Amino acid sequence: MDLSAVKAAARPELVGYAAAAADNAMDLLDDAELLSGAGRRARAYSAAVLAIEEFGKAAGLLALVVMPEGLRAGAPVRRILEWHQLKQAGGLLMAIVHFGPPGLPAKLAALPDSELARILTMTETLAQDADRLKLRGLYVDMDKRGRIRRPSEVTDLEVAEQLAWARQAAWSASLLCDPGDRAWLCDPPAEVVELSRALVSALTEAGDVGSPKAASAAMLEAVCKFRTQMAASDAEAPSTPRAASRRWDHQE
Numbered sequence: 001m002d003l004s005a006v007k008a009a010a011r012p013e014l015v016g017y018a019a020a021a022a023d024n025a026m027d028l029l030d031d032a033e034l035l036s037g038a039g040r041r042a043r044a045y046s047a048a049v050l051a052i053e054e055f056g057k058a059a060g061l062l063a064l065v066v067m068p069e070g071l072r073a074g075a076p077v078r079r080i081l082e083w084h085q086l087k088q089a090g091g092l093l094m095a096i097v098h099f100g101p102p103g104l105p106a107k108l109a110a111l112p113d114s115e116l117a118r119i120l121t122m123t124e125t126l127a128q129d130a131d132r133l134k135l136r137g138l139y140v141d142m143d144k145r146g147r148i149r150r151p152s153e154v155t156d157l158e159v160a161e162q163l164a165w166a167r168q169a170a171w172s173a174s175l176l177c178d179p180g181d182r183a184w185l186c187d188p189p190a191e192v193v194e195l196s197r198a199l200v201s202a203l204t205e206a207g208d209v210g211s212p213k214a215a216s217a218a219m220l221e222a223v224c225k226f227r228t229q230m231a232a233s234d235a236e237a238p239s240t241p242r243a244a245s246r247r248w249d250h251q252e
Helices: 003-008 011-037 041-066 069-073 077-082 084-096 104-110 113-136 156-177 179-186 190-205 212-236
Strands: none
Touching: 003 077, 011 041, 011 156, 011 179, 041 077, 041 084, 041 113, 041 156, 041 179, 041 190, 069 190, 077 084, 077 190, 084 113, 084 156, 084 212, 104 190, 104 212, 113 156, 113 212, 190 212
């Protein structure tokens, strides 16, 4: 991947890139379904995890699409597009909090703190499991106790759960697969841009980027920054609610 080309790309090119990533994720999900139907549990599991990662990559590209050019020029693009655990966490967040109307930013802003904490804790746990089992579905390994771990040990339940998450992420990603639903990206709502700013800030400040826990922490920081900014904006103009036409609602 040429990261400098991504930073320099025009918005329509990035929209096409995000749509291609979403399409590829759909293909990976189809592969996982076929492998599962053929009784190839381990490979089905790994393909489903890869599908979720690719959905997360599409979401990261979507964040780059809506950023002002100046912000994108300084964005940590490598972390957004190449940090596997972050892409897993992003794909899982797509599955848990659907991107449909009124849109992810509006949903994140409206969530009670306790519910937001529950969702992000669930995302971290699922990402840890997926990161661990993705490789188990492909390779024979040995654990700390000297036990040989085989791909064949992946269970039907684990495959079914991962496929369910991938299908839900696919539902959220559908807005990138239909050209008609992508039109709003040419003039993104203010809250979507603000969420992208919060993501850039959180990822720039993140230290260790080698674990699902770090990815979840960066995501939590981004959401908290976004919610703080949205609360401040609402406090400054309490009598001027954000217009419905500016919501992240691809069905308008």
